[in-house]
Every structure is written in structure tokens, then in C-alpha cells.
Amino acid sequence: MRAALTSLFALSLLALSPLPRPAAAQDAEAGQRAFNKCRACHQIGEGARNLVGPELNGLIGRHSGSVAGYSYSSANKNSGLVWDEATFAEYIKDPKAKIPGTKMIFAGIRSEKEIADLTAFLKQFGPDGKKL
Template sequence: MNIANRLLLAALCLLPTLVCAAPAGDAEAGRRAFQACASCHAVGPRAHSGFGPQLNGLIGRRAGSLKDYRYSEAMTRSGIVWDERTLAAFIKGPSDVVPGTRMRFWGIGDERRIADLIAYLRGFSLEGGAVERK
């Protein structure tokens, strides 16, 4: 086995640890962190869009797709389908991900807090009911 093959094998063996290196979110900490978002966004069975869109069923939803909120053209044309990666990037820097977004928020630099928020948001179905946590 030559050196290139050995390096490749070593890299493949380390890959699972790199995937697991991203912080796992704490939904309870995310609930507390969401209080800062709640002035514009809502979640849960009674959530409705207001100053910002409601965030029920966000993971897997196409950006700018709720009928009860008037999104920026940039958001509706972004083509984003929210997953944990795109949502984390958006929370970190909204205008970096969707230039022209109307979201008036500078972003969060703390990856742990972002992971916590995503863990919390993942817990709501589109109708606002609880989703079984994985």
C-alpha cells in the first residue's frame, strides 16, 4: 500500500469524527435563546406571521413560501430549502446568505447558540405541534 492510499485510508477513518464535531443543539437552551427572536417570530400551535414570518415546520420548507407573510423578493427568489446547514449560515449572517433580505438582524456568531436554536425550531411541525426529536 503506497503512502497516498494510506493517507486516504486515514482520512476516511477520521471522517466520522469530523461529521460529529459540529455541536449538537440543546432544544431547552434553544427555547431560551429564541426569546430574543420572539419579538419578530413565533412558533407553536397559535403562531402566526407578524413582523417576521412564523417559524413552524421551518426545516425542509422552501424559503419565502408562507402565504401569510410578505417576504422580500430576494428571499422568495433565493431557491433555498431550509436545512440545518443553510439555516445555521442564515442565523450567522442573514444578508450573507440572502443579499437583500429584509430581516433586520446582524446574526449570531456563537455556533453553540445557533445549534441550540435549530434544535428548538426542529421541534415544531408546520402546524405548530411537537415533532418527535431524533
């Protein structure tokens, strides 16, 4: 009986202790909701077109300032950036800090989870706007 209680006590301590947990997985559905912050200026998906900002199809892996038909700032065109997850995460936190002189007017997204979810949503779309 004593051994059973000791084991039960040890298990309850483990359940309450702050064990390291894996990082939260990206959630494309939550990212779609986060994209509502972007929707006023950007489109994504089949039939997306440039608005105030460029369409975002195939963003991950694309060179900054390279969407045909969009009038980028010199800062954006000449930044030399290739959009990967880390670069996008840094940019979306504070666009003007990452690319001084960009014409993107956006306060940024501070939440790491929201950025990860938004990235998951954006990654679903290939350059043609079709879901991968």
C-alpha cells in the same frame, strides 16, 4: 508497586491531554432561550402567526419565502433556498450576507453552539405548530 504507579501516571496524563471530543449535542432547552432573540419578530408553536417576520413552524425542510400570508422580499422569495440545518446556520450568522436584499434586520448569531441549540428548538415544531 512500580507498575501501579506507572499505570496511574499514564492515566493521569490521559486525563489531562486534549483528546478529541465529540461535538456538543444540540440542546433544545437552551435553544428555547436563544429563541428569545427571535421572539420580537417571529412566533412558533400552535397558534403562531406572522408578525414582522413569518411564523417559523416547520422551518427545516421548508422553501424560503413560502409561508402563506407573509409579505416576503423578492430576494427571499426568489432565493431558491430550502431550509436545512446547514443553510439555516449560515443564514442566521448573517442574514443579509446569505440573502442579499432580505428585509430581515438582525445582527446574527455567531456562536456555533447557540445556533445548534436554536436549530434543535426550531426542529421540534412541525408545519402545524405541534411538537413532533
